[in-house]
Every structure is written in structure tokens, then in C-alpha cells.
Amino acid sequence: MAASILDLSPERTAEVAEAADLRLVQSLREGSEWAYEELLSRFQQPVYALALRLLGDSSEAADVVQEVFLKVFRNVGSFRGQSSLKTWVYRITVNEAHNARRWFFRHRRHEAEPDLAAEETRDWRETIPDGSRSPFDVAFDREQHVMIEAALDRINPIFREAVVLRDIADMSYEEIAEVLGITLGTVKSRILRGRGSLREELEGSLRSSRLLRLAPTTAE
Amino acid sequence: MSCANPLEMVSSLLDGGMTPREQKKALTHLNSCRSCNARFQSAYQLRRSMLEMDDPLIPEALAGRLRVLASHERERRLRRASLSALMRHWGSWVWLCFDNMMRPRALPIAGGVISALLLVGVWLPALASNQSSDDVPLATWGYIGPSPLDVRATGGAGNAVVELTIDERGRVVDYTVTSGAMTPELGGMILFSRFNPATLFGRPTSGKLVYRLSQVSVIG
Numbered sequence: 001m002a003a004s005i006l007d008l009s010p011e012r013t014a015e016v017a018e019a020a021d022l023r024l025v026q027s028l029r030e031g032s033e034w035a036y037e038e039l040l041s042r043f044q045q046p047v048y049a050l051a052l053r054l055l056g057d058s059s060e061a062a063d064v065v066q067e068v069f070l071k072v073f074r075n076v077g078s079f080r081g082q083s084s085l086k087t088w089v090y091r092i093t094v095n096e097a098h099n100a101r102r103w104f105f106r107h108r109r110h111e112a113e114p115d116l117a118a119e120e121t122r123d124w125r126e127t128i129p130d131g132s133r134s135p136f137d138v139a140f141d142r143e144q145h146v147m148i149e150a151a152l153d154r155i156n157p158i159f160r161e162a163v164v165l166r167d168i169a170d171m172s173y174e175e176i177a178e179v180l181g182i183t184l185g186t187v188k189s190r191i192l193r194g195r196g197s198l199r200e201e202l203e204g205s206l207r208s209s210r211l212l213r214l215a216p217t218t219a220e
Numbered sequence: 221m222s223c224a225n226p227l228e229m230v231s232s233l234l235d236g237g238m239t240p241r242e243q244k245k246a247l248t249h250l251n252s253c254r255s256c257n258a259r260f261q262s263a264y265q266l267r268r269s270m271l272e273m274d275d276p277l278i279p280e281a282l283a284g285r286l287r288v289l290a291s292h293e294r295e296r297r298l299r300r301a302s303l304s305a306l307m308r309h310w311g312s313w314v315w316l317c318f319d320n321m322m323r324p325r326a327l328p329i330a331g332g333v334i335s336a337l338l339l340v341g342v343w344l345p346a347l348a349s350n351q352s353s354d355d356v357p358l359a360t361w362g363y364i365g366p367s368p369l370d371v372r373a374t375g376g377a378g379n380a381v382v383e384l385t386i387d388e389r390g391r392v393v394d395y396t397v398t399s400g401a402m403t404p405e406l407g408g409m410i411l412f413s414r415f416n417p418a419t420l421f422g423r424p425t426s427g428k429l430v431y432r433l434s435q436v437s438v439i440g
Contacts, residue, residue, distance in 0.1 A: 031298040036290040044286055049275035062282045069286055073293035145273045148266070166235070167270040173235065192231050195263065202266070 021085035028076045039072070043086075046169065047093050053164050054097040056153045060104060064096045071096070083178045090169070091179045094161060101157065151201035159194030166191050223249075226256050230263045380433045382410065388424040390417045398430070406433065 027035030047068055051061040071092050079088060152160055165176045176187045232238050233246050250257045299309040380400030384392050395410050410431075418427035 029297075031294050031301065033294065036294050040283075040286055040290055044283060045275055045278050048278040048282065052276050058276075058279070062279065065278075065282060066285060066289060069289060070293070073290065073297075141269070141272070144269050148270060148273065167267050168273060170271060173237070188231075188237065191235070192228055195231060195266075196227055199263075199266070 017084060017086075018081070022081055025076055025079050025081070025085065028073070036073075040069070043072075043089050044069070047089060050090065050093050050164065050169060051097055053149070053152065053168065054094065054157070054161060055100060055104070057104070060100050064093065064100050067096045068093050084175070087171075087175050087178045090165070090171070090175075091181070094179055147202065147205050148198075151198055151205060154201050155194060155197040159190050159197055162187060162190035163194035163198060167195075223253060223256055226259050229256070230260045233260065234263055234267055380406070382431050382433065384410065384415075384429045384431055385426070386415050386417060386429055387426045388417050390415045390424075393426075400433070 024035055024038055028039065044065070048061060048065050051064040051068070052058060055061050055064065068089065072089055079085070083091075152164065155163070161180060162176060165171045165179060166173075171179070173184055173187050173191075176191075177184050180187065182190075229246055229249075233243065233250075238246060250260055295309075299305045380402055381398045382402070383396045383398055385394040387393050392411055392413060392415070395407070415429065417424040419425060
């Protein structure tokens, strides 16, 4: 079983992705309306998700996303294609999240705001039942995800970045190294320590509930 | 392979960071070591759960703001492409400002102008008819006419034109013969004649009178 699960994340062919990126960047430079639409549709959702996971605050994440796209639009002329467009955008996102986190801890950590954004933006598709899975499975997974998100919030932000990029955004070590501006060895080390911290946090949470039982068995 | 560093082994195995030979040794070890196998299964399940986690949906308001931002940035890029585009942009901007400024004022201004025109149209005939024909002109000279009773000819004379200077009492203080001949008797007659004086603002004042003498008969 272990051998069969090693190829978890299928990757797009690099050449196709690179050509598409360059075409998109060229169109952005020319001011093509299509290119701006395409960039937003490709990146606004993952960039928001990444920013929210790095910051844990929806309003901060929204500000960061706007800053990220402003920088992308204004600096697209200086994009040389040495890395993929995704890596470049994610790198800007991580840097902006760093800046926002620093600012947040200096100025606003004592403020508390009701988080209404998530409720306001519930999509209608979320209300349609998924017939392929049982309500127990859905509730179980949802509970798992909530616990994982909460555990991620508690680990060191430096390790969290690496784990989020690897295990949620499904980026390769090389891409993570480019995004974070660190060496491959450091990436590996941060992921290892981040996973260890995450595991410890989850074990602490699961001691009572035993929710994340990893090999479910049927009753005999 | 032993259980010396299971976390690193599991992490490397999950991320495909092993050579084929190392991977084969690790899998062999997992098959023989229940503890490491359970750890691997646990890490695998956790990673799969994280990969399956739904991205938080981007708020509609933020998506809208991003579209506006993209539109502004595209316009900004286009207008910087050439001088004519820049001039066109500034022209449209000035026109827009003028339009925005005038639009709320257009109705009040038009109403004011029309009201003023109507008012002037109504009052102008009334003002014009207010002047009566028998009114005393203020800054004009009054009529100077000879007093027939005071003209006494003392001798005969041909046709002559004299310019008389008459004071505010109607007496001749000087005269000049502009054409014709003048006898001493006629001069004496002029000097002792009385005229109605000119008037200014209704009051007698000095003035000049051009007087033609013709066929004057001497009486007595």
C-alpha cells in the first residue's frame, strides 16, 4: 500500500505550464482584458486561501490579497520567467503575509472583530447536499479539517508556511524554496519540523475525541 | 534501515525525496516494523486530509474589489503605452470632471438664467415708458431767444451775422461779427438789448447766441 500512495500529487507538464505562463504574462503587459480576467480566475482563490492560512484572519487576508494583486499587476513587466508564475505570485503572497503579520502584532493584536465574512460569503453550492458521501463522512471530514486548521494556527508561522505550501498547496520542494527564498535543505527541515509540530498539536487535540483515527475499521 | 529517525524517513517517503534504492529499503522496513508502519499510515492520512481540505471561499466583496483593481491597473498600463493614449486619458478625465461638476448645477443655472430673462423682459418696457415727454432735461442748455421789445434799431444795416455772449441776466457782454458789416449804431443797439438767458438744470446761466440781422429799419 505504501508504494501505491507515493505518487499522490499529479503534476502538470512543466513545458505546457511555462508556455501558458509566458503567454499570460505577455498579454498582461499588452493590457489584454482577457489576461487580467485569467490571472484573477487562476490565482484569486488560492492566493486568498494561502493568505488566510498564513494569517488566520479574514480581513487581514483580504488586505493582503489586494496588495498581492496590485504588486503583480504593477510588476508584471519585470517578471522574467525564471520561475513559474505561480511561484512568483505565491512568493509575493508570503512576503506580504510576513509584512502583515509584523504589522498586526505591532498594532492590532489587542483588537477583536466579529468575523462575518465567512458567513456572508457562503456559496449556494455549499447548501446542496453531496449525494456521493454519507453525512457521517462529511461531518467527520469537516471536523478533521477544522481540527487541522486549528492545529496549523498554533504552530510556528515559519514552519506553518512550509507545511501549508507542501501539504495543502501541494508544491514541490524546489517551488517552496523559490517561494520562501531558502535552500532545499532548509525547506526539508522546516517541513519535517512543521509536520512534527502539527502531529503533536493534533495528538493533543485527539487524546479525548480520537477523531482522527487513521485506519478506520468496520464493526464485526 | 532502522527506526533511528522515523519522522525523517516517513517525511522523505511521503514527499518522494528518496532514491529508488533508499525507497525500497524504507518500504521493506515499513513492512517489518509495525510502529513505523503505523506512523507512516498516520502521516499519509494526515497529508491526504490536508490535500482534500477545501480552500476557504474568497468573499464576494473582495472578488469585486479585485476586478475593479484589475480594471484600473489595466487602464493605467494602457494609458502609459503611448503619448496619444495619455492625452486621450487626460482629455476624458477633464471632460468627466467638468461633466461631474456641471451636471448637478445645470438645472439651477438654466432656471436662474431663464428667470432673469423673464424678469428683465417684463420690467424693461415699464422702465422705458416711465420717461414722460414733458420732463425737464437736466443737463441741457435752455433756449436763448431775443427779447423783441428790447431790440431797438438805431440805424440801417445790411445782412450781418453776429455771435453774442450773453450772461445769466440776459445782457450782452460781448459780440463778434462773423459775417457782414456792422455799424456803430447797430453795435450799440446790440449791447443794450436784453435776451432770455440760457438755463442749466433749470437755472439761468451764460451762453452764446448766433444772431442774424437783416433789413433792420431805423425807427425814429
